[in-house]
Structure formats: structure tokens, C-alpha cells
Amino acid sequence: MPDASLLEKQYQDAHTERDRVMLLLHTLPGLVEAYHPQAAHWVDVALESSKQVGLLAEHAELLRLNGVLCLYRGQNMQAYQHMLEALQYARDLQLNTLQAEVYRWLGNACTGMGHFHEALSWFEEGLSHTSAHALTVQHVRIQAGMCWLYRHNNEPAQTIENARQVTQYACQNGLHGELAFVYANVLEAHLDLYEQEPHPCHLESAEVALESFRRVMQQNPxxxxxxxxxxxxxxxxxxxxxxxxxxxxxxxxxxxxxxxxxxxxxxxxxxxxxxxxxxxxxxxxxxxxxxxxxxxxxxxxxxxxxxxxxxxxxxxxxxxxDFQAALTAFKRYHQAFESQERQRAREKSQMLGIKLQVEEIHHELLQLRTLSRQLEEQNAALHQKTHTLAQEALIDTLTGLPNRRAFNDRFARMIRDMQQQPGPLGVVVLDIDHFKQVNDRYSHETGDRVLTVVGGLLEQHCRGQDFVARWGGEEFVVLLPGLDERTCHQVCERLRRTIEDHDWAPYTPGKSVTVSVGFAVGHSDLETLFREADHQLYTAKHAGRNTVRPDRTD
Missing domain, CATH: 1.25.40.10 (Tetratricopeptide repeat domain)
Incomplete structure (x- = not known):
């Protein structure tokens, strides 16, 4: 028998609610089968948790276990309700094996209440399902349930014939270990026949059934x-x-x-x-x-x-x-029999009500799941739109380069990284020379194309760890991490020449596009470095444009 005190500790030590549900789902079959006093408590806990965290397949299996527990207690109507709920989940989630197990237990619940027609109906539906899905183990178990049904309904010959069929099927599929209670029903059926006709052959057949039962028991004692x-x-x-x-x-x-x-x-x-x-x-x-x-x-x-x-x-x-007392006892028996028949009629009505109630609950569940999926889809779309808008807020729509806001964010991250791994950072500011003349002479559309080409050239001729952004208007900025002042100057000069040497004829016939460049290198904050680089850009423009400042050619 599973250790309930150990289960309590394991449950408390589990990290998440999902872990707790899976722990209980692993342990509960043993508790239920052993009819442990704590089984009902833990089933209730697991059912509530599985529903809260949305583990629907696990919730369905727990409903089945709850039904089995109710059957062991003799609470057949409660078992019937739990099994019907489990069946709805199993059908909806296409849990074929669980669905087959539930058919079996629904038949057992109806047999226990004496509703043999309903029990047979569930068993037959289960056999059809197991045949369609090649579930041989469950097929045998349902046939074993039918043996119990015929035995319970005082049909010994039918019990024996059904047992013969299920035994043949089980042995063909290597499932002899599933036949213990089939042999038990066969034994009792032969004893029923012996009571009707005391022939030694019935006792001999019962002993054969007992030996068969024992062989199975040796495999699973x-x-x-x-x-x-x-x-x-x-x-x-x-x-x-x-x-x-x-x-x-x-x-x-x-x-x-x-x-x-x-x-x-x-x-x-x-x-x-x-x-x-x-x-x-x-x-x-x-x-x-x-x-x-x-x-x-x-x-x-x-x-x-x-x-x-x-x-x-x-x-x-x-x-x-004691004939007087016997007569009184017979009257009690007949009264109880009549009461039982009335109870069966009420139960049939109750079973129909439960069926309708479960179907309504399931319909509501499907609606909620549909609504939940719609909300998830809407939430995903909203998240994607938010992400897109956030990206757009950081991207210059004309050039496709990061914008000023993105530049500020990246600069802040680079400064943090440099605090962990110290090194210089170069800030470069570039401005297209005489850009207004491009717009006035060739058109604003041509000016937009020039901005796009310049941005592409800058991005193409920088390293992967560098960062190029459009600052605004005709100005671009570049971050060059890890370069000293001389190397930074070399990079700026290469960028300047790349733009000057580019074939601009398709865009500005008769006019070359050039840039003025200012840069600063250091470990300071953005405002200080950017102010220094912007000052150097101003110096470059006043030095005749199409040049880099400070000049570090020495």
C-alpha cells in the first residue's frame, strides 16, 4: 500500500501546481486500488488542482479514478456521474484508451445497481470502440465486465460462454494476465449450475477455473x-x-x-x-x-x-x-424487493437527468474552450501588433535603420557592457553635404533615395558589433565599440570614401554625394561623447566638408 505520509511530504515539496497534479496522478491508482482511507481526500485535491491549471486529460483520468473509488464504496450512482463526465472529456480530447476504460466502469456501475440492460449497452459500445481502435487490453477487460454482468443476472450458461470467448481472445493476444476475475465468474457460474443440477462435472469444471485463477494470480499476486x-x-x-x-x-x-x-x-x-x-x-x-x-x-x-x-x-x-419469524422476514424481503424496484425506476430517471446535466456542462465547457481559444488568438494578435508597433517605434521608416530612440537604448546597453568589460567607445556623427540642394535640384523623392543608399552603405561597411542609426534629417550616427581614436578615424575615413566613391549618377546626375564626419572616443556618458562628436562634425563642415574631424592622419 502506498505511503500516504510520504505522499504528503512529496506534495508539499513539489515546485508547481502542475507537478503536484502529476505526482498525485502517479500515486492515486495505487491508493484507490488499495482502498486507502486517504484516497478520497487526495482525489478531491487532484481534481481541483487539475481543473485550475487546465490539465484536461489528467482531469478526465482523475474523474475516472473518482468513479472507481465510488464503485468500491458501493456509491454506484455517484460513480455513474463521475464516469459520464470523464467520458465527455475523453471523447472531446480523443483519449481513446481512457474512453474504453470508462465504458467498462459505466457498465460495472449499472451492473451494481441492477440495471442490466443499460450495463450491456455500455459494454457493447465499449467493445465497438476497442475494436475500432485496436485496444486489446481494454477489449478483454470489458468482456470480463460482461461476464460479471451475466453472473450477476443469474445467467450461468451465458457467463461460461462469454468467458470462453474472452479467454480465447485474450490468449490469442497474449493477455492471459487479464483473466483472473473471468475465471472467478466461471467458477461461481459452475457452482450455480451444480446447485441447479448436482452433477460432479460442474464441481470439476469449477476446480479447473480455480486452477486457472491461481495461475493468473501467480503472475500478479x-x-x-x-x-x-x-x-x-x-x-x-x-x-x-x-x-x-x-x-x-x-x-x-x-x-x-x-x-x-x-x-x-x-x-x-x-x-x-x-x-x-x-x-x-x-x-x-x-x-x-x-x-x-x-x-x-x-x-x-x-x-x-x-x-x-x-x-x-x-x-x-x-x-x-420459527415460522412466524420466517413469515415476517419474508414480508420484509418482499417489501424490500418492491422498494428496490421503485428505487430502480427512480435511478433510471436520475441517470437520464445526470446524462443531460453532464451534456449541458460539457456543452458549456466547449463554449468556454472556444471562447478561450478566441481570446488566446486575439491576445496573440494583440501581442504581435504591440511587438510590431514597438519595433516600428525603434525603426526609421524611410531607411529601415534604427532611429534616435533605438540609438539611445543601444548606447545605454553598450555603456553597461563596458562597465563589466572596460574599453573605449567611439561615437560617430555623419551629415550629408549640401543635402538641401539635392532636394531642391532633383526632388524630395531623390533626396529620400539618397538617404536610403547612404544608410545602406554605412550598415554594409560596419562590423557586426557596430551600430548604425539615422539621427534625423540628413544626419546618421554610428557606435564603434572597442576602437581607439586612431582606428576610429580610419573607420570614419573609410566610410567617407565609400560614400564619395559610390556611383551616384542614377540618382544625382552630374553631382557626387559626400558626407562630413565628426567622432569622439572615450568612456563618458552619451551626452558628453555625442556633444564632442557633434562639435567635430561642425569643425569638419567649416573645414570645407567631405572630411573627417578630428584629423588623426599623423
Whole structure:
């Protein structure tokens, strides 16, 4: 059995809500199967968390586990509701394996309530689904559920025939390990036939089924199978009227179950003790065990078991010779039977209501998911638009170069980087000479083309780590990290010559385009460096333009 205290610590240590859900999803099947007292608490926690973080596939599996837990408690209607919710999720999310498992448990829930037609319908739908999706394991499990259905509906011959088919299918697909409870139902079906017609062949067939059950149990010796083996041994020895052996098996089973267990095997064990004590003529003890059995079935809400104890009580009192009490017991049995039929009618109406309610909830869920997707798409579009606008706010629309704002941002980052890795930074300011004449003589459109070409030439002839931007008008700026003053001058001179030597004839026939360049190198803030570079640009213009200042040719 999983350690619940360790689970609590692991849950608290998990970093995120998603991690907690996945932890519980990994641990809960063992807790549910062991019918652990903390299983219901952790299922509720996991269901709430999975819904909050949007883990829909995991939420669907947790709904199924909750349904299984309810079935183990005898809460068949609650199990039916949880399974229907899980089925809607599984269908919507195309979780084929989970969908097949849910069909199986829906059939089991309906069988437990005595709604055999509905159970058969769910099982058949499940078999159709598993065949379509080649889910062999689930196919076998659903067929095993049908065996239990026929056995529960007192159809031993049909139980045996169905078991033959599922056994053949399982062995062909290497799934013999899934057949434990199929063999258990076969054993009880043969004992039912033996009760109808006490022929030794039925007991022999029951013993063969027991050996088959044991072979499966050896492959997977779970506690539940060990308990069920004792239950089956009890049934077989009672059929042989070996009361001493039967009582030993019953006591072993009760010891394994523990006092006041909620497992219905506890009620079955006391019911078998009723048979033993009745055959021994120990009527008071038989009635005591009958009372314990009924209490267990009532707590587990196992309606079939309760009805069995009522009928057994009437038979027991009749054998004892207390006919008045037997008559009263028979009346209680018939009243309970009529009440059960009315309850079944109410349950059918309730099941239909649950189905409609789940479909409405699922429809609302689909609408919410559609709305959520639309909002996500709108949010993504808005994010993209915001990103585009932000990019546009940093880009000069004419030249495609970064603008003044982008230049300021990049300069601030370069200064921060230089504080970690000290080094000089060159700031270069370039201005197109006589640009107004270009606009006036050739047109503003030609002026725009000249700006674009100059920007492209600057970007093309700078290093990858350099940064070129349009400052405004006919001015451009360049950041040159890591260069001393002499090297910076060489770069500026190369840029100046590149622009001067470019073929401008297609744009400004008869006129060459040149630039004046000013630069400054240092470790100062942007304002100081830029002011110095701008001053050097002013000097270059007054020195006749098409030159670089300061002059570092020496």
C-alpha cells in the first residue's frame, strides 16, 4: 500500500501546481486500488488542482479514478456521474484508451445497481470502440465486465460462454494476465449450475477455473486476488459440504480483511459463515453473522447483498422452525424487493437527468474552450501588433535603420557592457553635404533615395558589433565599440570614401554625394561623447566638408 505520509511530504515539496497534479496522478491508482482511507481526500485535491491549471486529460483520468473509488464504496450512482463526465472529456480530447476504460466502469456501475440492460449497452459500445481502435487490453477487460454482468443476472450458461470467448481472445493476444476475475465468474457460474443440477462435472469444471485463477494470480499476486482466492475456495468447499475447510478459509479471509472492513468480501465471508452455522444447526450464531453481513452490505450500499441477506434470513428462520419469524422476514424481503424496484425506476430517471446535466456542462465547457481559444488568438494578435508597433517605434521608416530612440537604448546597453568589460567607445556623427540642394535640384523623392543608399552603405561597411542609426534629417550616427581614436578615424575615413566613391549618377546626375564626419572616443556618458562628436562634425563642415574631424592622419 502506498505511503500516504510520504505522499504528503512529496506534495508539499513539489515546485508547481502542475507537478503536484502529476505526482498525485502517479500515486492515486495505487491508493484507490488499495482502498486507502486517504484516497478520497487526495482525489478531491487532484481534481481541483487539475481543473485550475487546465490539465484536461489528467482531469478526465482523475474523474475516472473518482468513479472507481465510488464503485468500491458501493456509491454506484455517484460513480455513474463521475464516469459520464470523464467520458465527455475523453471523447472531446480523443483519449481513446481512457474512453474504453470508462465504458467498462459505466457498465460495472449499472451492473451494481441492477440495471442490466443499460450495463450491456455500455459494454457493447465499449467493445465497438476497442475494436475500432485496436485496444486489446481494454477489449478483454470489458468482456470480463460482461461476464460479471451475466453472473450477476443469474445467467450461468451465458457467463461460461462469454468467458470462453474472452479467454480465447485474450490468449490469442497474449493477455492471459487479464483473466483472473473471468475465471472467478466461471467458477461461481459452475457452482450455480451444480446447485441447479448436482452433477460432479460442474464441481470439476469449477476446480479447473480455480486452477486457472491461481495461475493468473501467480503472475500478479496482489492482495485483492489473494483475498478473492480465499473467497473462491470457500464457495468450492461449501459446495462439497466440507464445513471445516470452508470455515478455515472464511476465518483466513476475515483476518486478511480486518475487523469492520468496508470491502463487500467482508459481508460475503459472514454470509458464508451463515451457511456453515445453519448446516451445523447453530441458529443464533448464524443470525449474528447474518446481521454483520447485512451491516457491511448496507454500509457499502451493496443492494444485491442486502437483498440476499433478507432472503437468507427468511430461509434460515424457516429451517430453524420459527415460522412466524420466517413469515415476517419474508414480508420484509418482499417489501424490500418492491422498494428496490421503485428505487430502480427512480435511478433510471436520475441517470437520464445526470446524462443531460453532464451534456449541458460539457456543452458549456466547449463554449468556454472556444471562447478561450478566441481570446488566446486575439491576445496573440494583440501581442504581435504591440511587438510590431514597438519595433516600428525603434525603426526609421524611410531607411529601415534604427532611429534616435533605438540609438539611445543601444548606447545605454553598450555603456553597461563596458562597465563589466572596460574599453573605449567611439561615437560617430555623419551629415550629408549640401543635402538641401539635392532636394531642391532633383526632388524630395531623390533626396529620400539618397538617404536610403547612404544608410545602406554605412550598415554594409560596419562590423557586426557596430551600430548604425539615422539621427534625423540628413544626419546618421554610428557606435564603434572597442576602437581607439586612431582606428576610429580610419573607420570614419573609410566610410567617407565609400560614400564619395559610390556611383551616384542614377540618382544625382552630374553631382557626387559626400558626407562630413565628426567622432569622439572615450568612456563618458552619451551626452558628453555625442556633444564632442557633434562639435567635430561642425569643425569638419567649416573645414570645407567631405572630411573627417578630428584629423588623426599623423
Amino acid at each position: 496482489s492482495e485483492r486476488l489473494k483475498r478473492f482466492e480465499l473467497y473462491l475456495l470457500t464457495k468450492l468447499t461449501l459446495a462439497r459440504k466440507d464445513l471445516e475447510a470452508a470455515e478455515k478459509y472464511i476465518q483466513d479471509l476475515l483476518e486478511r480483511l480486518g475487523e469492520k472492513s468496508q470491502d463487500t468480501l467482508y459481508g460475503d465471508a459472514h454470509l458464508d459463515l451463515v451457511v456453515v452455522r445453519g448446516l451445523q444447526g447453530r441458529w443464533s450464531e448464524a443470525l449474528h453473522h447474518l446481521s454483520l453481513s447485512r451491516q457491511n452490505f448496507e454500509q457499502a450500499r451493496a443492494r444485491y447483498g442486502v437483498m440476499l441477506t433478507l432472503r437468507q434470513e427468511a430461509d434460515l428462520l424457516e429451517k430453524k422452525g
